[in-house]
Amino acid sequence: MKTIYIVAGGPIDQLPDLKAWPAPSLWVGVDRGISSMLSQGIKPNIVFGDFDSVEPSDLDIIKQEDFVVFQYPSEKDDTDLGLAFHWALSKEPETIIIFGNTGGRMDHTMGGIQLLLSHKVLSLFPRTEVRIVDQSNSMTARAAGSYTIRKQQRYKYISFLPMSPVVEGLTLSGFKYPLADKDIALGSTLCISNELISENGHFSFRTGILLVISSTDQDT
Incomplete structure (x- = not known):
């Protein structure tokens, strides 16, 4: 199916x-x-x-x-x-x-x-x-690993929210605000409202769970 x-x-x-x-x-x-x-x-x-x-x-x-x-x-x-x-x-x-x-x-x-x-x-x-x-939004969750995310015309912003006590080693490439091996604690707003600057972006992390939210540019 x-x-x-x-x-x-x-x-x-x-x-x-x-x-x-x-x-x-x-x-x-x-x-x-x-x-x-x-x-x-x-x-x-x-x-x-x-x-x-x-x-x-x-x-x-x-x-x-x-x-x-x-x-x-x-x-x-x-x-x-x-x-x-x-x-x-x-x-x-x-x-x-x-x-x-x-x-x-x-x-x-x-x-x-x-x-x-x-x-x-x-x-x-x-x-x-x-x-x-x-x-206005499309959201999914990811466990530790390495992922590719494609640029979509509808969704301007991409946010990464930790859903575990800590997400270790978050790396973002192809984004307006890149990261390299950054630990993100639960409650952090560091990775809200990022943007892709390439047709394909990549994110990876070693441990934890991320909620990945793609959003339109409509203000709330």
């Missing part, structure tokens, strides 16, 4: 134009994200959730259409997004992109980031690439 797109229930105004993205192998709708998808004219193949936030008219569509439905009680040991994500991860596709996870409740946003940081996600890369995407 090549790609799975998951649409969660965050604010619809933070969603990109989903139809502008290359067609995935599967569309997965998560609770209110199902309504967001349908509003853009996209029908999910699979739906997850307790469906307490889905528009009543969209619930009727779920009942009438030939969707694969995973329904759960409201009280459970994982979020609706977490359940959908772990299901998608078990399929080991080349790419999982999560839409609709940011811009609303901060706990859900941070929960999505925690999914990016899970050991299984980090260990599956590069076989499976996982990203969270909204109107």
Whole structure:
């Protein structure tokens, strides 16, 4: 399986134009994200959730259409997004992109980031690439290693945030602000809002976990 797109229930105004993205192998709708998808004219193949936030008219569509439905009680040991994500991860596709996870409740946003940081996600890369995407950002996580990042017209800024107590030996080349073998502690803002000056940049580090965020030049 090549790609799975998951649409969660965050604010619809933070969603990109989903139809502008290359067609995935599967569309997965998560609770209110199902309504967001349908509003853009996209029908999910699979739906997850307790469906307490889905528009009543969209619930009727779920009942009438030939969707694969995973329904759960409201009280459970994982979020609706977490359940959908772990299901998608078990399929080991080349790419999982999560839409609709940011811009609303901060706990859900941070929960999505925690999914990016899970050991299984980090260990599956590069076989499976996982990203969270909204109107202005694309984020992913990386364990220690050496990586290439390509310049994209949409994303002017690239930030590197330590997600472990320390990231050791961070080196950046092809960037406006290069680094050479720098240790970055958790809480540092040193590597926010860098820019690529080459078509391809490179970053590497010896230990730790980095959150890599590519952003547009839209101010927040």
